[in-house]
Amino acid sequence: MRICWLLLSFFFYTALNAQQGTLTGTVLDEKGAALESATAQLVSFIDSTQMLTTTSDKSGSFTIYNIPYGYYRLRLTYISLQTKTIDSIYFREERSDFNLPDLVLKPKVQNDLDEIIIYAEKPLIQSKEGNITFNAGESALSQGSNASDLLTQVPLVTKDPNGKVLVRGKEPRILIDDKPVELNLQQLQDLLESLPGSSIEKIEVLTNPPPQYANEQGGVINITTKKGTVGKSGRLSIFGGTRGEYGANGSFSYRKNKLAININAGFAGNEFNGYGYSFRQNTYKDSTNFFNTNNEYKNQNIRPNFRANIDYEITKSHLLNFVVLYNQNSYDNLNETVFRNINRFDQLYRLSERSINSKGDSYNPNFSVTYTYKTKVPGEVFRLFTNVNYSNSKSDRLFYQQFFNPDYTFNGNDTTQLQINNNISKGYNIRFSYDRPLFDKKTSVSFGGYYIHSFSDINVDALYKRKGDGALLPLDVLSNYFLFHQNITNLRGSVRQHFGNSFSATAGLSMEQTGIYFDLLKAGKDTSNKYWTVLPFANLNKTWQNNTNLTMSYRRTIRRPGINELNPTRDFSDPYNIRAGNPSLLASPAHNFDLVLGKSKGSFYANIGVGYNVVEDIYTPIRELLPNSNVTETIWQNISGRKEYEMSTWSGYTFSRKLRMNASASYTFNQYSDFDKKNRKYRDGGSLTSNLNAVFTLKDLYSATGSFTYNRFANPQGTVRSSVSMNLALQAKMLRKKLTLTLNMIDPLFRQKNHVFTYGSNFVLENFSSTQTKNYRLSIGYSFTKSAKKPTPKTKAAIQKVIKS
Structure with a gap:
């Protein structure tokens, strides 16, 4: 240091x-x-x-x-x-x-x-008509970080305890360079955590997205990567942190006439250490008892990544784009947990220790092609997008558990289990869109559609070690084999009408068919479901001369369960809380009503939004205490529904050319039905997310950036509380800005902590976890750009002669 x-x-x-x-x-x-x-x-x-x-x-x-x-x-x-x-x-x-x-x-x-x-x-953050642009190239936080880190610095964007990206509490559609990313949750997390922050130009949050994404419940996040300058240029960077973090990235760009090539490659390694505990009180008809745990863990991973983007202009009207993506995640995780069973007299009667060592690799290649046709009519554009993706994930999980007497002496019993996972996911999708202004130029139409096919082959083999000869034998209850297919077909159309220069209205409709098919090979049966969904949308937008803007919108959205929620494989990592998905889950439709009022004036902008959502057939993990047992079971289930009341704000102020600040906060209150509250003991509750950013520029070559976030999430059975997270960065540039040094101080004052409170019909559970996120990261980057040569005195004289003439 x-x-x-x-x-x-x-x-x-x-x-x-x-x-x-x-x-x-x-x-x-x-x-x-x-x-x-x-x-x-x-x-x-x-x-x-x-x-x-x-x-x-x-x-x-x-x-x-x-x-x-x-x-x-x-x-x-x-x-x-x-x-x-x-x-x-x-x-x-x-x-x-x-x-x-x-x-x-x-x-x-x-x-x-x-x-x-x-x-x-460019300021760090811009706001227009309720949409937000985070200019990552202006932030010192981008050096040495990744896309996942940067997203949490953007107003209204946060991540839930499972790492899922949310905008105002709802899951958005992720785009990279205006192209949708069709990946499952784990693949998306791997991609975002492997994409270098230094390769990102800006991040846009579209709370009022264009017609092709109007039915996305959380709006759209569009990540735009840097394209380079004319000629050849490149950049190399290395970084290391006190937490065990290290990595390197390199980029190369070439632009000449009709061809542009951008290549990024690198790797990043991480190490996280943490600990936690849980207290659970179980209530039976005639007694109560307690189940407590303490755990420590160490997670290590390394993530290689590669991205190539090629743009070719066949003519001014015909454009082609090719993107090749590859990311990998190799990990080695160790978790050790102590389990204690305590009776109603506060006496310890069962004690054990369990260690889990998980090692694995996932490989994720991805290829896409985009064709764009622009006619001579300004604004008339046809786009065709195709994508093919593949993922292969392999892992071994070794479970070893020892049992002790209450005085911590070994009682002679232990168990060893091995779970081998080999999962393959692949898919393809085709999208098209056509936009055209009509002859009066005040009316425009937009048509489009897509077809998405995804397939997963899940293969889980479980073994146990037999006493005596130590042979590994099949453990059928923890094994599973199944195939999963999902097909989504969508067609849409919309009309936008401008009434003068300051008022517009948009209305449209999407028709969507979803088909899923499970082949449960182990159970020897299959199940399928196919359904149509009608998704209307509309919005009104008014702008006044004093830069005040009002947007009112309605849209019907649908949230579909993915393979993580549908996977019926029983996760036995915690023998006292068994987890599994549910292949019978239904999709969750919702009616979303939003109103956003914004104003900007000189160095100040402010927005406030209110929303009301009616969500049907919500699916969420529900934890229940099994009868006559101290084991809980967490299964994804559909519940009847809920009403959501939202309020959010995002604002920014430029105090001077040296100091700028931005802040955002979003609060959502969830209200469940009387039936759910009475019979399932669900609780109404609110989720809060907040973010504060500040940029201080002392001189052109010296800047500081700070970001502070606080989140609190509610669920039907309780709440998740998290502590404040901080990211401070100091940046210096020299050698005509070709050399950049950045010091990031991540959570310098305290560790990241999460508190989870869960209330069931016959149990109360408190979970606590803390991760060593404190990290001092030094990043060194060097840009290889060709500077124009200074003109010679003879050339200067010739220029002056031309100017004077």
Whole structure:
């Protein structure tokens, strides 16, 4: 740690002595080809005679150095092309380096005015019409982290205790570069945890999504990756943390004319240590007893990853995109638990220890192709998306349990069991969409549909060690073999009407057929189900001149159980709480009503949303104490339904160009039926998620970012409470911003803790767990980008001669 602080102190000192600015950019024509020898002229607002001039190289890149602080206007010129002016670029102590995106010069048309653009800097978080954009490229937290970490820094986004991503308490659709990710929960977690944060440009949260995703209950999260600049560029980074974290990432990008290639590859290793306990009181007709546990665990994993993205422009109208993804998770987990049975007289009468060693690997390749056709009619677009995915997960779980007398002397009894899992999942999906504005340009239509097929082959073999000869024999009760198929077909259509420039209405309908089929090979039977669902949606949007926006929406959504909820295999990792899925689960439809009011003015934005949901056939894990036993069983079950009342807010304020803050909070109150509360002892309760972000920029090369979150989740049988999590980052840049050093301080003050309270009809359970998340991570990254050469005195003189003429 001392070395980390010394290094950062040195680089910060170097940064604090920077006194002049630098401007870089790339000039292209309309076809995306680099423009060599385009003139870039930077003129001071205060003194128009104070100007700096250069030309672009063969890759279209230019760089202007030694820019005194102040406001400037950038003027780009090229023979036979229209002049472009970018106004109000402000060089100052806290922002002295600007890298402008691709600057496109259009063909010159007679009597056409020069194009003038007012430059606006990207804040960390933007909000418009209820949607949120988190500019990850502006955050020091992105260095050394992954997509899963970054998502928890975005307003309204959180993860539940099982690691599932939620937006305002509901599960969203995840997109990467506008393409849907069709993976199960575990595959999605592996993907997000293997995607480097440094490769992400921005994360968008669409609480009011476009028609093709209008029926997603949690809206849409779109992760946009960095595309690189014209020519060749690359980046290498390494990171390590005090918690046992380590990894490296590399990226390469190439762009020229109609072809763009982006490749990312790397690996990350992690180690988590933790402990926990539980207290359970069992109530019977004539007595009570207690069951207590204490446990410790150590989880280690390494995650290699690879992603290649290729864009090819056949013509201006025909575009192709190819994406290849691969991620892997190799893990080695050890859990040790002590079980204590205590009678009503508070006397220990049964004692045992159980260790579980789980080792496994999962391999997840993924391939997709997207074809886009743009007609000459502005806004008319046809897209065809295809995807193929595959996953192979293998694991061995070794269970060893010893039994003791109350005085902790070994009583001679022990058991050894082995569970071997070999699961294969694969699938494919096809999507199409067609959008077209009608002739009045105030009306637009959108049509589309998709077909998704997924297949799982689950193979679980269980063995036990026989006393005497030590032979491993089959254990049928813990073994399972089945095949699972799911097919989803969807067709949709919608109309959007603009009434003037400030009011619009959208209405549409989706028709969806879901078919599932289970072949329970072990049981020698099969089961299937097929059903249609009608999913209407509509919204009204009004914007006033004072930048106030109001959105009202209705949509019917459906939540389908996945393989994790349907899998009937009995999880015996805890012999006193047996878990299993339920292949008979029904999908859960819901009616969602939302109203969002937002306002932005200068350095401030604020949004408040209220919602009301009627959810039917909810499926959730229900824990019950088995009769005449101290064993509980947790099975996924459908319950009658509930009503949800929501309130959420997300706001941001720029105190100065050095300090910006953003905050969000969401509260959902769940109300169950009188029948469920009386007969199943369910409890009404509220879930709270909150997030606070702050960015402080002392100088252009020195910044600090902080994020703080607090979550509390309710379930039908109780609540889950979690402590505050923190992520603080200090970042320094040097060598013309090619070298980046970042120090992340994750949960520096306390460990992550979770408290779970569960209330059943004949038991009360308290669970506590704590994970060693405290971590100091140092990340070092170096960008390989070609800087434009400074023009020679002879070239400068020629440029000035052309300008004056």
